[in-house]
Amino acid sequence: MPSDCIPFRETNYFSSLICDYLDQKVDLKPFYNRYPSLENFKDQIKEKQGAFSDENRKVLVDALHRQYNEVDNSDETLKNIELLSQPSTFTITTGHQLNLFTGPLYFLYKIISTINLSSTLKKQYxxxxxxxIYWMATEDHDFDEINYFNLFGKKIRWNRADGGPVGVFDTDGLDKVFEIFSSEIGSGNNAERLKNLFKEAYLKHKTLTEATRYLANELFKEYGLVIIDGDDPGLKRLFVPYVKKELLEQTAYKKALPKADGLVASGYKAQVNPREINLFYLGDELRERIIEKDEGYFVNETDITWSKTQILKELSDFPERFSPNVMMRPLYQEIILPNLCYIGGGGELAYWLELKDYFEEVEIPFPMLLLRNSVVIKTQKQSEKIKKLNVSDKELFLKQHELINLKVRKISNIDINFDTQRIHLQEQFKDMFELAEQTDVTFLNAVKAQEIKQLKGLDVLEKRLLKAQKRKLSDHVKRLTNIQNELFPNHSLQERTTNFSEMYLEYGEDLIPMLVEYLDPLNGEFLVLER
Structure with missing residues (x-):
């Protein structure tokens, strides 16, 4: 089934920061705790075990029981929730926004990486x-990032008024999205299962949180996945001491900013810059930044203000109204979960790498950071086309013009490489240079200029010959272009664009078991699958 594994660096789709992290470059060691190797989990377990209290476990399990009260649980998920009350149980966590109908394919890859690492660790320990654990980003407010999914190159969008945390959005209007989705995917057993899944998730649940929980649970409940919503009063109360510290001391800013600057000094780009206060305030259709000013606090774009005493009372009485931003959400996660490892994409790991000193300051163990599995899936028909075109998996990752030029040169019945002519020309000019050196500098410069001009002329002729051959081999070029566009839509990775429903139409109920079988989160390479 797997046709190739390609180093992430060789795909040219991942940043130097992430590639260097995977290579465990010395310069990056101050930015993380332990690298996620199987052996290193032993010490991570000991560290987390000593720092996570039985009281936190009780609060966590109680919150999960509340959240799963009306969910059709599998025995495996119920068992895992109960296991979390035991001091010998730990979590492997990924997080994701509440993208409509899962959004891009990598939603699946994140969760499957988490499931498979949990299984691997059980065998080892x-x-x-x-x-x-799948952490739902219910408090996120970037509606424009989640209100659509791509299907067959078209964007299917949910149009509704924006405002506040997306998790509490009602599902009104998604019946119109369902009509469009149904017409696009047609009929057949797999199509009908997809329609039913969408209908049950989005037309029979009141909020986006409930719909997303249902959808993820239906896809992964047999693997014991536990889905958590951090927007929970009981869980937020565990976070109160750290919110208080943030309000009074701006700890995240003071500790994360130097780390971000350190990444920049090492030649990388800082993913996120911390604010002085990294908290939002939640209300009806409201999630706005808390800002300190004149020894008091106010909520951005509102008339809400507090003195220092008042905001601390508000925090004590209503902790659920305080929401962490991107810099503090990782800390909140690690406070309420007995977590060992966070699995995320390149952008996520980049901002986690800014947080190690912050975690040390507040005395919370910093989790291991693991890049999620990345996959491109080729159907049987696509694999057959690729073989006929004699294209390797690695060549598929080339920029399109590079791929076309490479293959046209290979299949052309004439040589489109003028390197031999260049060498011959340069040999001829050697004699000219020897003669020129016996005269004055103006003649020498004229010879040099003439050599450059003629070499450029050869470059132009080579490009024109290549262009002519592309026209002659236009059918081959078109087929090359089409197959690469299918696997890399919009010149991007398949997993960042394509919705899982396209793959489900092809593979049906075999899709997720197939991915669970072949995705190894500790493999450390990009996987190419064909079937």
């Missing part, structure tokens, strides 16, 4: 239990 049988005396412990490991629970895969």
């Amino acid at each position: 049988p005396e412990y239990d490991f629970v895969p």
